[in-house]
Amino acid sequence: MPPRSYVSPARSAAAAETRERVIEAASRTLREGESIARFSLDTVAKAAGVTRLTVYNQFGSRRGLLEAVFDEIARHGGLHQLADAMTTADPRAGLDRMVEIFCGFWSRDSAVGRLHDAMATDPEFAEAVRERNERRRRGVAGLVDRIAARQASPQARKDAVDLIFALTSYPTFASLSAAGRSRDEVCRVVQAACHAALANLSDPSS
Amino acid sequence: MPPRSYVSPARSAAAAETRERVIEAASRTLREGESIARFSLDTVAKAAGVTRLTVYNQFGSRRGLLEAVFDEIARHGGLHQLADAMTTADPRAGLDRMVEIFCGFWSRDSAVGRLHDAMATDPEFAEAVRERNERRRRGVAGLVDRIAARQASPQARKDAVDLIFALTSYPTFASLSAAGRSRDEVCRVVQAACHAALANLSDPSS
DNA sequence: AGATTGGATATACATTATGTATATCTAATT
DNA sequence: AATTAGATATACATAATGTATATCCAATCT
Incomplete structure (x- = not known):
């Protein structure tokens, strides 16, 4: 007797809704709690x-939940504007815009701070966040390359990229x-x- | 019958020695462990x-132990050289020296990284570390004041101090x-x- | 020398978290 | 009407922090 599995629109919709509700509760708990130490799955549930x-059932583990929360915040955090910033005609203006976008992202939902705290105790979650941050690094590298062209050494460019990344x-x-x-x-x-980091790029006086 | 308490050189010396041994074991555990998550008092003991x-008995709590480790690392971390850096004739050279001292401090013992991770899960420990960092901020402020004199607005100076602090x-x-x-x-x-942050101080063009 | 004390130990326990296992319930599908 | 997916109920294993109580031993005091 082969198992007769099926997909259920109503079921999966309901599941998606509870999933959303849990994510919402989790980010609210992160936002309102004083520290990540107080963040337990019991509280969230x-x-x-x-x-x-x-x-x-939904997230597999504490880490899974945290990643889901992070992705949800990223989805609503305005990061989609990065594409525009990257393709701005003036790459310096694009970098300014990028800084603006990330300041908005870091400040929009205070849960991101708690998620960064969670990186300290969960190495695999830390790795997951770091991978997501690599997008930012690539963005910076792209803009710096457009700004610097070939008027600066590769090392100087790398310095600028890593400094701006930090x-x-x-x-x-x-x-x-x-x-x-x-x-x-x-x-x-x-x-x-x-701007100063870019100035140092063409004039590495010190 | 009043309790006849006494102080014992041999006893307190032995206690101090075990204390040292525990601190040493704790920093070693922090250094060798992959994450602060693995750091338990059981392991250290x-x-x-x-x-x-x-x-x-010796430290009262996990937090107490962490603070003791931090202070021990600070004691052997070369921070005493800061006094020299602060009183250097040329404040810019003093700042360079300060950066050097702190790079040495952050890199000398990889346990400091783990201690910073511990800030995420223990708010009171975080506060304790933050207080110790305030010394660095005051140092930066002193040097920036000497550099800027009154050729820059208070706001520009504060920006420089906070940026250099970061x-x-x-x-x-x-x-x-x-x-x-x-x-x-x-x-x-x-x-x-x-240097660039200081240049922006006298020329806030952007 | 004998009583006492400080520091370390042994043992036990309460509490809180994460994570796993198993069985049951209910509503949506076949 | 049988079955299935998702949620629940209950129980358990494990690990960590922190507290309580009694005991042991060597260093001190009288």
């Missing part, structure tokens, strides 16, 4: 009105924010630092 | 050849290191970025 086992990272954003700046003020400071 | 309860932080060092740089190469990149 209760907040979502489901059982802890349902969370495991400047547009979440830790830098968090550090500048903690010093009492609004999103726009942080954006301005980071943009200026990126 | 075994590595030190004592009982887990002894760790609690540039000399552990996350920035780790990011640039992960891109495949030696300690000295990271140092060079960070120094150049700091």
Whole structure:
């Protein structure tokens, strides 16, 4: 007797809905909690009105849930605008725009900060986030290449790319924010630092 | 019958020695472990050849142990050279020296990276580390003030201080290191970025 | 020398998390 | 009406932090 499996529109729709509800509850818990330490699947399940086992059914593990939350935030975080920034005629303007987009991304949902905290305790989750960040690095590299053309050594270009990558990272954003700046003020400071990094590119005086 | 308490040189010396041994075992465990997730008091106690309860006797809690390890690393990390850097005649040279000192500090013992990871799960430990970092911020502020004198607005100076503070932080060092740089190469990149931040100070063109 | 004390140990227990296993329930499909 | 997917209920294994209590031993005090 072969198992007669089937796909059910209603079932999978309902499952997708509970999935959404769990993700929503998880990001809310991350947002409202003081620390990632308090983030337990028990709390999330209760907040979502489901059982802890349902969370495991949907996401497999704590890590799976965190990745799903990260992807959900990324989906609604305005990162789709990056394509525009990358193809801007003036690559310097494109970089400014990129900084703006990422400042918006890091500040939009405070759960991203907690997700970065989760990287500390879960190496595989950290790796997953790092892979997603590589997109940013490639974006920076593309713009720097367009800006620098061949008027700078490969090493100088790599320095600029890695420095700008660090400047547009979440830790830098968090550090500048903690010093009492609004999103726009942080954006301005980071943009200026990126300009300086590009200036050093053509004039590596020191 | 009043309790006749006493102080014992031999006893406290032995206690101090076990304390040292536990701290050593803890930093070794942090250094060798892949992630802070694996760092348990059980492991440390075994590595030190004592009982887990002894760790609690000496440090009170996991957090207490982590703070003790951090302070121990700071003591042997070369930060005492900061006083020299601060009082260097040329404040720009002093800042270069400061960057050098911190690159040395962040790279000397890989346990510091794990300790920064621990900040994510223990808010009070994070606060303790942040307080210790404030010394770095004050150092930067002092040097920037000497460099800028009154040729720049307070806001521009604050921007420079906060940016240099972020540039000399552990996350920035780790990011640039992960891109495949030696300690000295990271140092060079960070120094150049700091120079640029100072240049923006007197010429806030963008 | 004998009583006492500080530090380490032994053992036990409470609590909280993650993750797995098994059986059951219910509503959607065949 | 039988079956199936997704959710639940219950139970269990494991590991970690932290607390409580009693004991042991060597260093001190009288």
